[in-house]
Amino acid sequence: MRIQWLPLIIALAANIACDYYIYAKLAKAFAQQRWVKLSHGILSALLLIYVIVAVALPRRSIDNNGLVAIMWMLYSYFTFYVPKYIGIIIYWIGLIPSLLQKRKTAKSRVPSIIATAAGLLIFITMWWGVLITRYDYEIKEVTLEYDNLPERFDGYRIAQFSDLHLGSYAGDTAYVSSLVDAINGTKCDIIFFTGDLVNRQTDEAEPYITTLGRLHAHDGVYSILGNHDYGDYKSWETPEAKMRNLQYMGEVQAKMGWHLMNNCDTCIKLGSDSITIIGVENWGEPPFSQYGKLSVAHPTLNDSNFKILLSHNPRHWRGEVLPLSNIDLMLAGHTHAMQIELDIFGHRLSPSAWIYPEWGGVYKEDGQILYVNIGIGEVAMPMRIGATPEITVITLKKTQKSE
Numbered sequence: 199m200r201i202q203w204l205p206l207i208i209a210l211a212a213n214i215a216c217d218y219y220i221y222a223k224l225a226k227a228f229a230q231q232r233w234v235k236l237s238h239g240i241l242s243a244l245l246l247i248y249v250i251v252a253v254a255l256p257r258r259s260i261d262n263n264g265l266v267a268i269m270w271m272l273y274s275y276f277t278f279y280v281p282k283y284i285g286i287i288i289y290w291i292g293l294i295p296s297l298l299q300k301r302k303t304a305k306s307r308v309p310s311i312i313a314t315a316a317g318l319l320i321f322i323t324m325w326w327g328v329l330i331t332r333y334d335y336e337i338k339e340v341t342l343e344y345d346n347l348p349e350r351f352d353g354y355r356i357a358q359f360s361d362l363h364l365g366s367y368a369g370d371t372a373y374v375s376s377l378v379d380a381i382n383g384t385k386c387d388i389i390f391f392t393g394d395l396v397n398r399q400t401d402e403a404e405p406y407i408t409t410l411g412r413l414h415a416h417d418g419v420y421s422i423l424g425n426h427d428y429g430d431y432k433s434w435e436t437p438e439a440k441m442r443n444l445q446y447m448g449e450v451q452a453k454m455g456w457h458l459m460n461n462c463d464t465c466i467k468l469g470s471d472s473i474t475i476i477g478v479e480n481w482g483e484p485p486f487s488q489y490g491k492l493s494v495a496h497p498t499l500n501d502s503n504f505k506i507l508l509s510h511n512p513r514h515w516r517g518e519v520l521p522l523s524n525i526d527l528m529l530a531g532h533t534h535a536m537q538i539e540l541d542i543f544g545h546r547l548s549p550s551a552w553i554y555p556e557w558g559g560v561y562k563e564d565g566q567i568l569y570v571n572i573g574i575g576e577v578a579m580p581m582r583i584g585a586t587p588e589i590t591v592i593t594l595k596k597t598q599k600s601e
Contacts, residue, residue, distance in 0.1 A: 210249070210250075213245075213246070213249075214242075214246070216279065216286065217238070217239075217242040217282075219286065220238065221235055221239060221242070224238055245275060245278060245279075248271065248275060249271075249272070249275045251271075252268055252271035252272050252275065262365045262397065262398065262399070265365070265397070266365065266366060266580075269578065269579065269580055272579075273324075273579050273580055273581060276324070276579075277325060281316075281317035281318065281321045281324075282317060284317060284320055285314060285317030285320075286313065288309070288312060288313040289309045289310060289312075289313035292308065292309025292312055293309055323583060324581065324583065327581035327582055328580055331583060331584065332581055332582045333373055333587070334586050334587070335574065335586060335588070336586045336587065336588055336589070337380065337589045337590075337591060338588055338590050339591050339593070340560060340591065340592045340593070341592075341595055342527065342567055342593070342594055342595065343595045343596070343597045344504070344526060344594065344596065344597060345565075345596075346502075346526070347594055347595070347596040348471035348473065348504055349596065351468060351471060351473055351594055351596075352594070352595060352596040353593060353595065354387050354388075354468075354473075354593070354594045355384070355385075355386040355387050355388075355591060355592070355593050355594075356386055356387070356388055356389075356390060356590075356591070356593075357384050357386035357388070357389045357390070357589065357591055358390045358392060358529050358589075358591075359377070359381060359389075359390075359391055359392075359573075359588070359589050359590070360391065360392040360393060360394065360510075360530075360531025360532075360571040360572075360573045360574065361392075361393065361394040361571075361572075361573030361574055361575055361577075362374070362391075362394065362395055362396075362573075362575045363394055363395075363397050363574075364395060364396050364403050364405075364406055364575070365398060365399075365402035366575050366576050366577065369405045371409050374409050375409050377574065377587075377589070378410060380589055381413060382412070382413065382414055386415055386591060387415060387416050388415050388417040388419075388466065389415045389418070389419040389420070390419075390420050390421070390529055391419065391421040391422070392422060392510055392529050392530055392531040393422050393423055393426075393427065393480065393532065394424030394425065394426045394427060394510065394532070394575075395423075395424070395426075395447070395450075395451075396426060396427060396447075397426055398426065398431045398432040399429055399443050400427075400444075400446040400447040401446070403447075403450050404450070407450060410454045410456075411453065411454040411455055413454070413455075418457055419454075419455060419457065420457045420459055420475060420477065420508065421451055421456045421457065421508075422459055422460075422477045422508045422509065422510060423447070423458070423480055423489070424480055424510040424532060425480045425482050425486040425487065425510065425511070425532070426577070427447055428444055428480070428487060448460075458477075459476075459477020459478075460479050461477070461478055461479055461489075461492075461495040462477060462495055463475060463495055463496045472503070473503070473504045473505070474496065474503045474505045474506070475505075475506050475508070476505060476506065476507045476508065477495065477508045477509075478490035478492055478495050478509050478514070480510050480511065481509055481511050481514040482511055483511070483513055483517075486511065490509060492518050492522070492523070499522055499523035499525070500523060500524045504526055505524075505525045505526050506526065506527045507527070507528040507529070508529050509528055509529075509530055510531055510532050511530060512528075512530040512532060512533065512554055512556045512557070512568060513554065514528070514530070515528050515530070515561070515568045516556075519566070519568075520564070520566060524566070525566060526565075526566060527566075527567050527568075527569070527594075528568045528569070529571070530556075530569070531571045531572075531573050532554075533550045533553075533554050533557040533558060533570060533572060534572055534573045535548040535550045535557060535558045535585035536549045536553075536557075536585070537576055537579060537583065537585050538550075538583045539558070539572070539583070539584040539585035540584050541584070546558065546559065548585065554570075556570055558572045569590065569592065571588050572585055572588050574587040574588070
């Protein structure tokens, strides 16, 4: 993978300037303690070498363990510099009152103390997202009402999970086993997985085949592919090798007892009533590949059947589902909430909202509903700050007619 040298040089220059600024402040504050500024200088130099090594390592040609190592190296680097930048910003904000005064006054140490405390808090939060939140999965209960839900499906329970990214766990099956137990413990009627089983290649899933094969529901486990499941993020020796990888993905999911739905549909029956399950391959906007074919998966998109669509990317909802169909419920993943989410007095905030109009939770429009699951695993950064791994339990209810 070619290194983007200009952004790298700009970032390194900014970090060097940041370190020099902090060094100058330490030199004044600790003029008699040379070890303080010396320690900071040595640490800054080591971090500079560290990040250059991390960025220079290849991406597409190394194995999954190497990629995970790079992911951890870059994140640990960021846990030093994000607090530094935010600390400096807070420090300068704290200086504004004194800068606005005309007369000279003794400089207060309060801005420095607040900036240092804020930087330390951010450092702790970033590592909390690694060590605690990324494993602290949450079961979210959601009830969705429909006028046209078949009678026998009133109270039907769906478990949805998404974006496992198994390669990020480096073969550790214990956590995945606890997820399987939690999903089975919901005792739902059916289980849906909405894509991104792996990071780059199918063999990342091999240690988990037996574990994920324990997933069980009365009406089965159904899955679709996400953008990471096609091998598009790895350099393959030949096109045939990439094709074999994709074929192996189907074989792995068959071994687990999952029903992989590649642009097809199926019918779930309860007595004389039924609902249609539609699964499409990844429907992606650039740079994500476009494999999904909704009209192939279910040609009669506006029939009278109650329909549930599994589609990895939530953008598909506005791109095709709303304008072309009367699909009742679409289940998606993909966003991860960018692995950062804040809940402020009941209002959910995430940088993912800058990219995806529908990034997490329930969305309704003209009687059609989209649910976006923010996923289980991580990609790029091994953390989840606030965006706890999600298992969704959706209960379908028939709207009660008022007397």
